[in-house]
Every structure is written in structure tokens, then in C-alpha cells.
Amino acid sequence: MEAGSDQATSVCTHCDRAIPAANIDLHSVHCARNLEKCKVCGDMVPRKHAEDHYLSTHAPVSCSLCSETMQRDILDIHKGENCPQRIVTCEFCEFPLPAVDLAEHQEVCGNRTELCYLCNKYVRLRERFSHEARCNGVQDNTVGSSRNVREAERDEGLGHSRMTSQLGVF
Numbered sequence: 001m002e003a004g005s006d007q008a009t010s011v012c013t014h015c016d017r018a019i020p021a022a023n024i025d026l027h028s029v030h031c032a033r034n035l036e037k038c039k040v041c042g043d044m045v046p047r048k049h050a051e052d053h054y055l056s057t058h059a060p061v062s063c064s065l066c067s068e069t070m071q072r073d074i075l076d077i078h079k080g081e082n083c084p085q086r087i088v089t090c091e092f093c094e095f096p097l098p099a100v101d102l103a104e105h106q107e108v109c110g111n112r113t114e115l116c117y118l119c120n121k122y123v124r125l126r127e128r129f130s131h132e133a134r135c136n137g138v139q140d141n142t143v144g145s146s147r148n149v150r151e152a153e154r155d156e157g158l159g160h161s162r163m164t165s166q167l168g169v170f
Contacts, residue, residue: 007020009021015031040054040057041058060072061075065079085098085099088102092125093109109125113125116131
């Protein structure tokens with residue numbers, strides 16, 4: 001019920017609301033007997049529901065992922081951005097894993113190599129985007145995969161053993 005602008009009002013000492021002066025005594029008794037001011041948010045709640053109000057609105061809660069206790073109003077932010085057990089995705093292999101394990105996983109995963117389709121060199125996954133941005137597609141035989149080096153060494157070794165066998169040196 002709204003008080004008219006021409007009607008005198010009084011402020012209830014319990015709930016701090018403006019009440020028509022004619023009803024203030026009745027309101028004050030009812031308000032003091034049935035309502036309680038929440039110590040956390042200041043809302044007026046029925047006395048019989050005060051504990052439920054506190055538990056459902058203000059009581060600390062535990063994160064279901066990491067069991068850390070926090071205020072209810074930051075739980076969603078914690079689960080989405082800060083929880084060490086929230087599931088994140090590796091930028092290299094898109095594998096889902098807990099955030100606490102991401103750095104170690106990406107250290108290993110980013111060191112894997114893939115063949116560049118432009119220059120046919122093996123490039124670390126962590127360097128793939130910068131490599132592709134500067135890669136001109138020209139093969140450079142001076143720097144390549146360790147496979148090319150091993151093949152060249154093996155070919156040199158075969159050439160050396162052929163020469164020694166032709167000379168009769170064993």
C-alpha cells in the first residue's frame with residue numbers, strides 16, 4: 001500500500017520503511033515480531049526463513065571441482081576462470097585437461113613437430129604459426145630434420161666403405 005503524498009508518514013525503526021502514521025503502531029509490532037534484518041545484505045526476511053536465507057544466499061560454499069571454500073557470489077567466476085581443476089583445452093592438440101596440468105602438458109605437446117607443407121621442414125608446434133608467417137616455401141637443405149642429416153651421414157658412410165673395399169682395405 002502506497003502512502004499518499006498528503007498523508008503523514010513515520011519511519012519504522014525496525015525495517016526503516018516509511019509507513020502511514022495511522023498504521024505505524026500496528027506495523028511496528030508486526031514487523032518486530034515477524035521480520036528480521038539480514039546482517040549481511042540488510043534485506044528484511046521472515047524470522048522463520050532467516051537461516052534458510054543465509055544458507056541459500058550468503059553462506060560460504062565449496063567448489064565442486066577443487067573443494068575450495070568461497071563466497072557464493074564468486075563461485076561461478078571461480079569455476080569458469082580461476083579453479084585449478086576447471087577443464088581447459090591444449091592449444092596444440094585440443095586435449096581437455098585440468099588447468100593445473102596445462103603448462104606441463106603444453107611444454108611437452110608444443111615440442112612435438114609436424115612437417116611444414118610449404119618448405120617440407122619439421123617445425124615445432126609451438127613455433128608453427130610464426131614459421132608459417134615467415135616461410136617462403138623454399139627448401140633449405142642446410143637446416144632440416146634430423147632424418148635428413150642421418151640419411152646424409154649414412155650415405156657418406158656407405159661411400160667410404162665402398163672406397164675401402166675397392167682398395168682392398170678391410
